[in-house]
Amino acid sequence: MTSSLSYRLRAALLAGPLMLAGLVSAHAADIDTGKRIKVAMVPKLVGLSVFKANQQGAETAAKSLNIDFLYTGPVTASAQGQVDVFNSLIARRFNVITTTSNNPTQLAPALKRARKQGIKVVSYDSDVAADARDFFIQNTDYAEFGKALVESVAKYIKPDAEIAILSSTPDATIQNEWINALKTYLSAHYPNIKIVTTQYGQSSPSQSLTAGLNILQANPNVTAIIAPDGAAEVGAAAAVEKLGKSGKVVVGGCSDPNSIRQYVKSGTIRETPLWDEVKEGELVMYVARLAANNAIGPNSTFTAGDLGTFTAKNKVIVFSKPLVFNKDNIDQYQF
Amino acid sequence: MTTLPLPAAGVPEREMSAAAPRRSRREVREITLIVATALTIVTVGLFNHGFMSTQNLRFMLLNSVVLSLVALGQTLVIATRGIDLSVAPVMGLTAVVTGLLAQSSGLPLVGAVGIAIVLGLLLGTLNGLLVARLAIPPIITTLGTYSLYSGLVFVYSNGTQVDSVPRAYATLGNGFVAPFIPVPIAVVVLAVALLLVWFMLNHTRFGRAILAVGNNDAAAYNAGIGVTGVKVRVYALSGLLAAIAGLMFVCYTGSATVTTGTGDHVELQSIAVALIGGTAIAGGRGNVVGTVLGSLFLSVILTALVFIHVPPIWYSAGEGLMILVTVTAGMRQNRGGAN
Amino acid sequence: MADPSNPGRNEVTARRRNAARLPLDGWERSLLVLLVLLVAGLCLSVDGFYPGFAGFLALTENFLPFGLVALGLTTVILTGGIDLSVGATAGLSAIVMAELWSGLHVSIWLAAVVGLLAGGVLGAVNGLIITRLRTEPLIATLATSFIYASIATALAGPSPPAGFPDAFNLIGTGTLIGPIPLQLVLFSVLALLFTLLLQYSTFGRRIVMVGYSSEAARYSGLRIDRIVLSAYVISGVMSAFAGIVLAAYYSAVRPDMGDVLLLSTITIVVLGGVSIFGGEGTIAGVVIAVLLLGFLRQGMLIAGYSDMVTTMLTGAILLGAIAIKNILSGRGTGLAALLTRIRGRRPATTGSAAE
The missing domain is CATH 3.40.50.2300 (Response regulator)
Known part of the structure; x- marks a missing residue:
């Protein structure tokens, strides 16, 4: 499965830009979405608009990826609050936990417990300790x-x-x-x-x-x-x-x-x-789905639907180049 | 001045502060705070002239407005020997509700003022009823409603935050009274609130009842004061002032989030400022002028720390030390006066 | 104990006597019934709440640090004081420990002992400010909490230490005698010690007496200052202990890691039946309240309710419980008095002095 995917990816990369669009959308359908999975997104705290932008994108992507999506987090930006939420997600047997951390080290033990029980952990935005997650989606380099x-x-x-x-x-x-x-x-x-x-x-x-x-x-x-x-x-x-x-x-x-x-x-x-927080939320769901499918390796290249092709290097996926807002383009972004 | 018909048996053990004998001591506290503030301004100003600039002075004053408003209500509550921790979420809820309505549907400022008044009175009255009717200790009541009211902020906003407010709001928060009078409107709002609360506490029957209840509520009851009603009204007023502070906050900063108020620990800050101002936590004594001066002093100290290049991690320690020194010194002063 | 019929008391204390006349274990018994019902209900209705005995017990690891702080805070509240610096003390003590370990390469165990001592010193500072400078406990500990937080942030630096030895981390996550979490063992032992200390020792009776009426205590020749000081030292040490357990649980420290402790712990102590004015309350009640609120929170989260709903519910329970307690004991006016009358009891003394 992994090899066939990477074969197609290579094909996509070799193909000219004209063909890319067609192939990419074909690939979106190629992600195995047969089994419905439960994915949670845990922000630093619920109720801040930048995290809600992630949620917005994640919800869209979750629908097409056959994901049971839950957005939940603590009401104050505390590690203790996040750990409580993780523990409850472990007990509820979620397949994937995605999170942006209040604190890289304090969250590690709870997330390691989750991984021990076969739950995939994907961090985004603010990373957790490297051995406590499967992948990290870095906003930008x-x-x-x-x-x-x-x-x-x-x-x-x-x-x-x-x-x-x-x-x-x-x-x-x-x-x-x-x-x-x-x-x-x-x-x-x-x-x-x-x-x-x-x-x-x-x-x-x-x-x-x-x-x-x-x-x-x-x-x-x-x-x-x-x-x-x-x-x-x-x-x-x-x-x-x-x-x-x-x-x-x-x-x-x-x-x-x-x-x-x-x-x-x-x-x-x-x-x-x-960076585009909404699209980043979408990517988080793609990575969650692929991680649950065991369809990406720590160093690999994959396609996330319309978002394009991404490379994981040592479990770190850089989401995008900085997106610079100025007077001329800011009205195109509503989040 | 109205006199309270206290029968001899009902005279509280401690004398009431609003009565004449205390007046001089209260003025001592006010003068001390004014001198301390002035000294800080001049000393720091000698090293950095920017500190004494009209603009900086104005902003130190403006920065203290929101906390002063909350602390005025807190002072009244503390004067009845109570405490109100829920001021923080009441302030946050009002800021978020009025700000979001203004942002999304252009709620006129008058409407926002109305909403603030209703919200503040409602939430405050609930506190008052729990404290006075069910006799739940104030700290427990307001700890409980703290959780409830902060939850309401989430329920209402679902996490949407206020990013900008219409012009009328911004003018209320930042504008001058008139182009040729460089006095910020927000400062006038505070001055009016202070005047009203001061008059109420020191020159009305209700004010004297507040102090009597704080001194000894059983004695106050025996003296024919409607203790329950006094308490309910005091918490309602505290809620009202916190709500107005919330509205002023959103007007001044142009923003509000689910953590407005609670995130900055306005509840603890307002208690600290009231005590700095000379209000006794044991009740029976309330100095609203001192409260506002205390809030201003805090603002000046925190700004001074930046000007004299104290590393930011020590700001909070500076605040703690200042609270400790002022309150302790104040109590020495009081005791000195009593002997 | 002071003679409750001591003349010269005002009505407020008279009211307290009323409350003291209540069978004290009544409150604890009600809490216990509630706890059993809650846990049974959660086990039956919430999928994942009872994943086997070991997993169920492991849930306690998530909230027992609150219990440790509550034991110390109870001591302070029994004297009629309050300690708002528990969170900052926990953070600073844990940072002291971690910095000794990572910066000066002191053994983690020795560092932990120093951390506990640091907690004691911080508590003593609180106690001295309160007894020597005659500063209100509320304001003294509010001020020191700001100061301790600054010191903790300064010591911790931009990247606080993490990754303690595994043997140390067992304090937070290890088990003893089969599936029993080490935290639970520690908490049980300490709860027992506190019960003996506060309810069956001279020291404990003095603590209660100071909180019940410091005047009466003074007349009986007690050295109040020393008793009050020791209460704050105990609170400091227990906060430090909680900080160290949290450090082990997370295998990491942060200067602000104790912030969440304060309000929840006050809630626990009060729900446990300790009077916020001092002089009445038991450790058993506090222990039950720790478990009650802890399991409730974990259960709600596992059932899929958000942190927000859980927080609101905790607030409502606190208000409801104390209101019910007051109604049953005949405090309050209006509704409370009405209910009392309906129950055919003698209505409480008029006025709402029972503040």
């Missing part, structure tokens, strides 16, 4: 995302500008990966841009706003804020506008388009990289 974060502001400021970072919490895994990547890229390509302060908004819109105001008041020379967190970017942009510094201070970072639409239109945010 970290280095590339670091570059995109820098470019979202660097183009619009002086080469020796002072900038600030507004993140979520000091120990947020994915934010720290991005901040490291952006620092590396910054020192290589914009060595004279100086990060004067790093503050945290605790993923809370109000604390992010206060932190943004404080950054700008305490560091009047700052001309850009990079905020690689949904609440933080909104808070930073709102702070800039409240201080009447729109046009003088540019905000970049990453956030879902609905939250930042008004700031992109007003020009406080020139561009912002993210």
